[in-house]
Amino acid sequence: xxxxxxxxxxxxxxxxxxxxxxxxxxxxxxxxxxxxxxxxxxxxxxxxxxxxxxxxxxxxxxxxxxxxxxxxxxxxxxxxxxxxxxxxxxxxxxxxxxxxxxxxxxxxxxxxxxxxxxxxxxxxxxxxxxxxxxxxxxxxxxxxxxxxxxxxxxxxxxxxxxxxxxxxxxxxxxxxxxxxxxxxxxxxxxxxxxxxxxxxxxxxxxxxxxxxxxxxxxxxxxxxxxxxxxxxxxxxxxxxxxxxxxxxxxxxxxxxxxxxxxxxxxxxxxxxxxxxxxxxxxxxxxxxxxxxxxxxxxxxxxxxxxxxxx
Numbered sequence: 001x002x003x004x005x006x007x008x009x010x011x012x013x014x015x016x017x018x019x020x021x022x023x024x025x026x027x028x029x030x031x032x033x034x035x036x037x038x039x040x041x042x043x044x045x046x047x048x049x050x051x052x053x054x055x056x057x058x059x060x061x062x063x064x065x066x067x068x069x070x071x072x073x074x075x076x077x078x079x080x081x082x083x084x085x086x087x088x089x090x091x092x093x094x095x096x097x098x099x100x101x102x103x104x105x106x107x108x109x110x111x112x113x114x115x116x117x118x119x120x121x122x123x124x125x126x127x128x129x130x131x132x133x134x135x136x137x138x139x140x141x142x143x144x145x146x147x148x149x150x151x152x153x154x155x156x157x158x159x160x161x162x163x164x165x166x167x168x169x170x171x172x173x174x175x176x177x178x179x180x181x182x183x184x185x186x187x188x189x190x191x192x193x194x195x196x197x198x199x200x201x202x203x204x205x206x207x208x209x210x211x212x213x214x215x216x217x218x219x220x221x222x223x224x225x226x227x228x229x230x231x232x233x234x235x236x237x238x239x240x241x242x243x244x245x246x247x248x249x250x251x252x253x254x255x256x257x258x259x260x261x262x263x264x265x266x267x268x269x270x271x272x273x274x275x276x277x278x279x280x281x282x283x284x285x286x287x288x289x290x291x292x293x294x295x296x297x298x299x300x301x302x303x304x305x306x307x308x309x310x
Contacts, residue, residue: 005309012305015094015298020305027308029053033061034301038091040107042066042077042084054304060297070131070169070176078129081118082292085111085284089275089294096276102245109234111284112226113185116192119218119287123211128187130179131169136204138166143202151200154190161186192226195219218287221265225283228258252277 002010004023011019015038021031033053036044045065063083065076077084088111095104117128126132137144143152145163154162161183168179194204195212196219205212225231233246233254246254255277262269268282275281275294284292 008309009306012302012309014098015302017305020309024309027052027305030301030305030308033057034298034305037061037087037298037301038094040088040091040110043068045076052308057297057301057304060295066180068177069173070171075126075129075131077127078131079126081114081121081127082288082290083295084114085118085288085292086295087297089281089284089292090296090298092280093276093294094298096248096251099248101248101251104251105230105233105246108230112222112228112231114188115222115225115284115287116196116219117188118284119215119222120191120195122289123208123215128165128184128191130165130176134166137162139203141203144204149202152202153193153198157183158186158190158193162190189226192219192222196223214289217265218289221262221283221287224262224265225258225287228261229254230258230277255280 008020008023011023015034017031017035017038021028021035029052042065045061060083062074063076063080064087065074067074067076067078088107092104092107092111095101095107114127121127124132124136143149143154145159145166146152147159147163152159161179164179164183165187168176194201195215198205201212205215208215230251233251259269259279262283266283266286268286269279271279271282273279273281281293
């Protein structure tokens with residue numbers, strides 16, 4: 001017969017942090033931290049100070065956090081998206097093991113929204129941080145955020161977001177948080193258009209002559225991923241989001257179709273690497289120009305919880 005401790009161990013190993021917290025209220029802070037990671041609640045990553053959550057875990061989570069004030073010292077996900085994509089890979093794999101395909105598809109959707117910034121990161125030296133962005137996109141012959149440019153292919157929302165991105169860091173926190181919520185993903189897509197689609201590139205792209213060819217390939221890959229079958233699962237329900245959860249077989253079938261479409265631009269996506277969606281880490285690595293592997297942050301949090309329960 002299983003003991004109460006055996007049940008707690010099984011729940012922890014399954015990342016059922018909410019259930020463990022309900023049964024053992026004393027470990028609620030650590031459980032809340034783990035659940036936040038699993039839910040990709042990036043506003044609160046690293047917000048814990050002191051208490052029962054190990055400092056090393058908090059620091060690693062903080063690297064994935066979106067700063068909630070424009071001039072915070074630690075830039076988190078605006079400084080680099082590599083820790084974010086490592087965590088996303090871990091969470092996608094965890095959702096697969098738990099057969100939570102709706103949450104898995106939602107995480108996939110997040111990876112598609114910000115992939116262009118991962119493509120540009122090695123060129124910019126940051127992940128589209130508005131605090132540093134003016135130096136990268138402003139200046140003579142730049143059409144960035146120019147509402148009157150006839151040659152720039154950005155649509156209206158992208159121009160609005162681009163315009164806001166170079167000004168928002170000088171404003172109040174409420175405007176900053178509104179930008180992150182509603183416009184930062186549009187800025188990411190605008191960067192993809194700059195390198196992947198623009199026929200008359202302005203200095204946003206041409207100031208990086210050595211990187212142009214690689215940026216074009218990476219951004220075209222990001223744009224292709226955005227329209228791939230695996231990402232379209234997020235919008236496949238006939239009546240809005242949440243109506244029609246794909247089965248694991250449907251997820252795998254959509255991913256296989258996606259891999260073969262993307263392989264023309266990024267052959268690494270065909271790698272059989274043991275990941276639940278084979279080749280996804282290689283796809284992100286190819287777009288980043290650096291190795292991107294799944295993190296162990298959620299697993300390490302569960303291990304810390306097990307030690308506390310023991």
